[in-house]
Amino acid sequence: MRNTWLLSIILSFATLAAASSNPIHQPEGLAVIDETINGSYDKAGIDSESRYLGNLPRASWDTAVSEQALAGRDPVDINIRWTGTEERFSGVFFPVSGTIHTLIQGTPTEWGSFTSTVAALNGRYLDVEVGYFGAYKRYSAIFFENGDDYSYALRTTNTDAQFQAWLAQYLNEGRSIIDFEAYSEPDGDLKFAGVWIDDPNQPRTVLHYHLESADVSDLLRPLAGRLIDFERYWSPTHGAYRYAVITAMYPNGEWGHYRWLTASELNANHDIIADTNTHITDIESWESAGTVYYAAIWGDGPKSLLEVDAIPGDTSPESLPSTLSSLLSTFESANQGVIGLYAKNMRTDQSLAYRANEPFYLASSAKVAIHIKFWQEVQAGRLNENTLLNYTNCADCRDNWFVDTRTWPGFGPPDFGDDFTLERFDRGMMQVSDNGAASALVDDETNGVSWDFIDLNEWLSGVSGVGRGWWPVTSIHDVDRTIIWQGQVVNFPTDTSYFTIPGWAFEAQWRNGSDTYGDLSDWLGNPATLPNYNGTVGHERYYAMGLNSATPKAFSLLLEGLWEGRFLDADTTRDAVTRMTEGTVFDDLLPADIDVWAKGGVKSGDSHPVSDTAIIELGPDAIALGVLTEDNVRSVATIRASFMAPIALEVVRALTADLLPDPSGNSFSPTTLFAGETLAVYTDILNDGGGECATAFDVTFYASVNTNITVIDYPIATVRVSPIAPGSGSLALSVAAFPDTIPPRTYYVGWIVDSSGDSPFYEVGEFDEDNNAGVITGYQLTVLDDAYIFADDFEMGNTGAWSAVVVQP
Numbered sequence: 001m002r003n004t005w006l007l008s009i010i011l012s013f014a015t016l017a018a019a020s021s022n023p024i025h026q027p028e029g030l031a032v033i034d035e036t037i038n039g040s041y042d043k044a045g046i047d048s049e050s051r052y053l054g055n056l057p058r059a060s061w062d063t064a065v066s067e068q069a070l071a072g073r074d075p076v077d078i079n080i081r082w083t084g085t086e087e088r089f090s091g092v093f094f095p096v097s098g099t100i101h102t103l104i105q106g107t108p109t110e111w112g113s114f115t116s117t118v119a120a121l122n123g124r125y126l127d128v129e130v131g132y133f134g135a136y137k138r139y140s141a142i143f144f145e146n147g148d149d150y151s152y153a154l155r156t157t158n159t160d161a162q163f164q165a166w167l168a169q170y171l172n173e174g175r176s177i178i179d180f181e182a183y184s185e186p187d188g189d190l191k192f193a194g195v196w197i198d199d200p201n202q203p204r205t206v207l208h209y210h211l212e213s214a215d216v217s218d219l220l221r222p223l224a225g226r227l228i229d230f231e232r233y234w235s236p237t238h239g240a241y242r243y244a245v246i247t248a249m250y251p252n253g254e255w256g257h258y259r260w261l262t263a264s265e266l267n268a269n270h271d272i273i274a275d276t277n278t279h280i281t282d283i284e285s286w287e288s289a290g291t292v293y294y295a296a297i298w299g300d301g302p303k304s305l306l307e308v309d310a311i312p313g314d315t316s317p318e319s320l321p322s323t324l325s326s327l328l329s330t331f332e333s334a335n336q337g338v339i340g341l342y343a344k345n346m347r348t349d350q351s352l353a354y355r356a357n358e359p360f361y362l363a364s365s366a367k368v369a370i371h372i373k374f375w376q377e378v379q380a381g382r383l384n385e386n387t388l389l390n391y392t393n394c395a396d397c398r399d400n401w402f403v404d405t406r407t408w409p410g411f412g413p414p415d416f417g418d419d420f421t422l423e424r425f426d427r428g429m430m431q432v433s434d435n436g437a438a439s440a441l442v443d444d445e446t447n448g449v450s451w452d453f454i455d456l457n458e459w460l461s462g463v464s465g466v467g468r469g470w471w472p473v474t475s476i477h478d479v480d481r482t483i484i485w486q487g488q489v490v491n492f493p494t495d496t497s498y499f500t501i502p503g504w505a506f507e508a509q510w511r512n513g514s515d516t517y518g519d520l521s522d523w524l525g526n527p528a529t530l531p532n533y534n535g536t537v538g539h540e541r542y543y544a545m546g547l548n549s550a551t552p553k554a555f556s557l558l559l560e561g562l563w564e565g566r567f568l569d570a571d572t573t574r575d576a577v578t579r580m581t582e583g584t585v586f587d588d589l590l591p592a593d594i595d596v597w598a599k600g601g602v603k604s605g606d607s608h609p610v611s612d613t614a615i616i617e618l619g620p621d622a623i624a625l626g627v628l629t630e631d632n633v634r635s636v637a638t639i640r641a642s643f644m645a646p647i648a649l650e651v652v653r654a655l656t657a658d659l660l661p662d663p664s665g666n667s668f669s670p671t672t673l674f675a676g677e678t679l680a681v682y683t684d685i686l687n688d689g690g691g692e693c694a695t696a697f698d699v700t701f702y703a704s705v706n707t708n709i710t711v712i713d714y715p716i717a718t719v720r721v722s723p724i725a726p727g728s729g730s731l732a733l734s735v736a737a738f739p740d741t742i743p744p745r746t747y748y749v750g751w752i753v754d755s756s757g758d759s760p761f762y763e764v765g766e767f768d769e770d771n772n773a774g775v776i777t778g779y780q781l782t783v784l785d786d787a788y789i790f791a792d793d794f795e796m797g798n799t800g801a802w803s804a805v806v807v808q809p
Contacts, residue, residue, distance in 0.1 A: 048274035195304070204469075213243060249472060480507065543630070559615050679717075692725060717736045
């Protein structure tokens with residue numbers, strides 16, 4: 001049990017309140033845990049650069065700010081609690097390279113002035129607090145001026161519907177939410193605030209709000225991103241306190257989260273977690289039953305200053321060909337859908353892009369990331385592909401992994417109660433898109449790839465030039481659970497939350513519209529009615545979160561990393577690629593000898609996303625292609641037949657060479673010769689494709705008894721031709737002695753372009769390999785044999801003029 005023992009050890013040393021804290025993920029924390037159990041841990045928190053203060057009155061807070069400034073630390077996080085009679089301040093201090101500007105409990109007028117002032121500065125907000133303190137609305141903010149001229153967005157007074165609209169808009173604009181606030185107006189209306197950052201190095205983030213305490217624990221085990229922000233607030237919608245968390249796609253270091261800590265417990269846990277590279281970064285406080293409690297987050301640094309590698313620029317971007325551009329425009333016409341595309345020839349670096357940096361929900365295409373990570377762990381020896389995993393626990397039950405029925409190598413009711421290898425689960429996921437198999441490979445506590453030390457999302461976020469374009473990837477169980485929960489959390493706020501119900505228990509209700517097997521009712525204790533949800537609302541709110549989304553470019557670059565062996569060794573790479581054999585329309589219009597290794601996905605709901613992704617292999621050339629769509633009106637069948645297949649055809653045409661001889665530019669001389677005499681022959685070669693010719697190539701000239709030039713004809717000579725740019729030409733010229741291996745007679749002279757290397761693509765991957773041969777038909781070559789040369793009338797004794805007689809074999 002690779003992960004459960006770690007969690008139990010962590011919990012064993014944490015003496016927490018009854019509504020206890022939830023420690024999460026210390027990749028480097030095992031030694032610290034052992035020291036703690038032995039009662040001899042160092043006061044590691046002293047070594048941290050950060051400091052925190054809690055529950056201070058305003059005067060003490062101001063004094064503390066001055067004292068921390070003398071020590072080289074500035075406030076990076078602030079929390080203000082209203083006791084009923086006064087404000088109490090908590091906060092985190094950290095050394096930063098820049099200027100900190102603060103507003104502390106400003107009036108609305110002061111807030112307007114502050115925001116106008118910092119709008120002229122280059123920097124970003126680190127934290128914002130807004131709410132009512134007694135009868136007065138007050139604003140606090142920390143702005144970091146550091147020279148970064150990136151845009152940000154700040155919204156402080158929004159209804160739930162307004163806030164959802166901003167989440168969706170800023171998601172599409174590429175902004176990452178880094179701070180969230182919720183507060184009640186005097187009339188009881190719940191309002192929301194948020195800060196979004198647009199920085200090419202800012203990790204992608206996801207917000208969950210309206211969570212119950214148990215939901216937070218469930219959300220973070222297994223992990224779906226690094227926790228960077230925590231908020232507790234009163235929700236009049238639910239008549240209870242609720243929680244919000246922001247998770248980020250961030251790869252490095254230790255981190256932790258505890259909540260419901262007394263001051264002494266906060267100090268003790270800080271000493272355990274914090275060290276020279278792990279710091280407290282976020283603090284929240286509240287009072288319950290006369291005791292002040294805290295929640296805290298530890299990590300590498302302040303939440304809006306975390307960075308991952310930016311998505312690289314394109315080395316050789318190409319304009320969209322007119323036919324492809326027309327397809328994309330038609331797709332989006334009359335608001336029938338939105339489409340994004342990124343394609344790259346991984347040999348030539350030529351690329352095509354359309355909405356390539358906008359996020360799209362991936363549906364089952366996200367399973368590619370799970371697939372790669374699984375084989376990484378097998379190769380590293382942390383998982384064994386032959387390990388057996390139970391599909392369901394008995395022949396008549398669906399726990400733990402049943403979602404729906406798929407054909408072999410997927411699973412269904414005939415497989416209930418049986419064990420299968422992890423390799424079979426992976427095949428089921430990639431070949432027939434089995435959702436239960438995907439959930440098992442992600443969520444299983446022993447073998448899943450989203451647990452400690454393996455963590456899919458930490459790996460994915462750390463892939464250079466790729467991670468910044470991905471949001472957290474989860475299991476299908478968690479996809480469906482979150483959609484259902486989002487469909488009830490506002491519309492049916494008092495119903496039992498679906499968030500902690502296991503996937504196998506609700507999947508029948510979700511997918512079939514009824515609790516077919518009674519699993520959901522049994523799990524809930526057989527209530528009179530099942531919890532309600534609105535599926536349409538759930539999908540809409542879910543898509544605004546960004547979970548299981550990526551940009552077309554980031555997805556294609558992940559495929560490039562797989563193809564080029566950056567993640568796996570050569571043999572495992574080839575195995576992983578060739579397991580991607582789910583049926584796809586990408587190859588419907590392509591020549592049969594082009595291999596397509598594909599994964600697609602479809603999801604219902606208002607956006608109705610359809611995605612198709614693939615590595616398209618043309619011998620030595622290969623194209624990484626991601627085509628992602630959303631807001632679709634058309635059917636899946638129409639989208640794929642009328643758009644996906646033609647798009648793949650046009651992409652391959654645009655990004656691969658098409659070498660062919662120019663029928664008007666060729667010749668040879670002389671037309672009659674003996675073996676060993678010089679023959680000059682040439683043909684013009686055109687690159688009629690849109691792609692670069694990645695390498696020099698051979699052209700072989702042949703002598704043939706007919707006009708059908710093939711490799712079984714007589715080779716005359718082979719010449720090397722330099723790479724040819726798209727739309728350009730080059731001369732293939734041979735001036736050489738005619739071979740004595742070719743029998744004397746009359747021949748057609750022809751040639752084959754790109755004639756060396758392995759069939760069927762040879763040295764240059766071309767869209768069309770059937771147009772590489774050419775022949776001159778207007779005249780022929782006569783090869784003489786000196787064994788059959790006579791003088792005219794020789795048989796009559798004439799020894800005069802000589803002429804050649806060619807004896808045909």
